Amino acid sequence: MSEQIALKDPLEAMEHFFMMGWTDGLPVVPPTPEKVEAMLNEAGLTGSEVIGRIAERNSVITAEKVAINAVMAGCLPAYMPVVMAAVQAVLDPAFGVHGPTVSTGGAAMLVIVNGPIIQQIGLNSGKNLMGTGHRANLTIGRAVRLVLQIAGAGAKFDQTTIGHPGKISFCIAEAEQEDWEPLHVQRGFQRTDSAVTVFASEGPNQIYNHVATNPEQLLLSFADRMTPFSTFNMQRNTQCVVVVCPEHLATIQRYGWDKTRVQQFLFEQARRPRADLEKFGFPVESALGDKDWITVAPSPEDILLVAGGGPAGSFSSYIPGWASMDQSVAITKPITTAAACGDT
Secondary structure, X not given: OOOOOOOOOHHHHHHHHHHHOOOOOOOOOOOOXXXXXXXXXXXXXXXXXXXXXXXXXXXXXXXXXXXXHHHHHOOOHHHHHHHHHHHHHHOOOOOOOHHHHHOOOOOEEEEEEEOOHHHHHOOXXXXXXXXXXXHHHHHHHHHHHHHHHHHOOXXXXXXXXXXXXXXXOOEEEOOOEOOEOOHHHHOOOOOOOOEEEEEEEOOOEEEEOOOOOOHHHHHHHHHHHOOOOOOXXXXXXOOEEEEEOHHHHHHHXXXXXXXXXXXXXXXXXXXXXXXXXXXXXXXXXXXXXXXXEEEOOOOHHHEEEEEOOOOOOOEEEEEEEOOOOOXXXXXXXXXXXXXXXXXX
């Protein structure tokens, strides 16, 4: 359990946290016992419960540590179940959190939220999806990163060469529709469930096409953006995320295409000739795929397709993944509130 420190006021507390290296470079909210307890109550947990471990660092993450960092990030108690589920996901051994958080590749923890919790806590799935202005998105993503940096000793191990702003906070919600299967449903949950998917990601790449009149034209521009050899996706068996904006989604749905068909099309078209590797100095046998072609992901299902973004503007996004699937895979966990647990 954490020690308590007596400081005279919030400003002194913030400066103390800066001095101790307990921030991400931005001011934090002082985690008073009352605020921490409110977080734990919302998740129906006691502080001593173990949420997960990072074996490579001999780190044990308790519920109290998650709650402390959620307060510091600026979360409201209502956000705590999402933070907790996301932390459980990144601490799942299959996610391999040590790798992306120490790599020179500078991966961020992308948090994708689905289900009724989106409306319940006011998560943004629309305009400025990956940008500013939405407390829930920004503080939840920040809390996950603070947990890994501070409680998980991540600052000590981070060897990022350049990184990207998502390493501070990277949390989005899917714009769910009746005729578009949400990500968490594709990954085994019900529409009525709330769930979170975490993914070790590079920075987002904008896809612009405002002239395509059918899905084939539109998605070929997606495939073109998804296939630079300078990403892990074209050199290893790596997952990726594609966020489809409303205008692009309308073009796709006008022709009756569903998520599965879009994933299959992108899998078939987002590829490069294996022989092209030699132009960049890579051995032709270094990437996975068949003898002639290298695909952006090992299977259609490894292209994680999400709807979201503002109603105006034909700008979607491709988010490459980190390393290969034997090092890290996307993990989806259910979001459980205290009420769902039967707690008060």
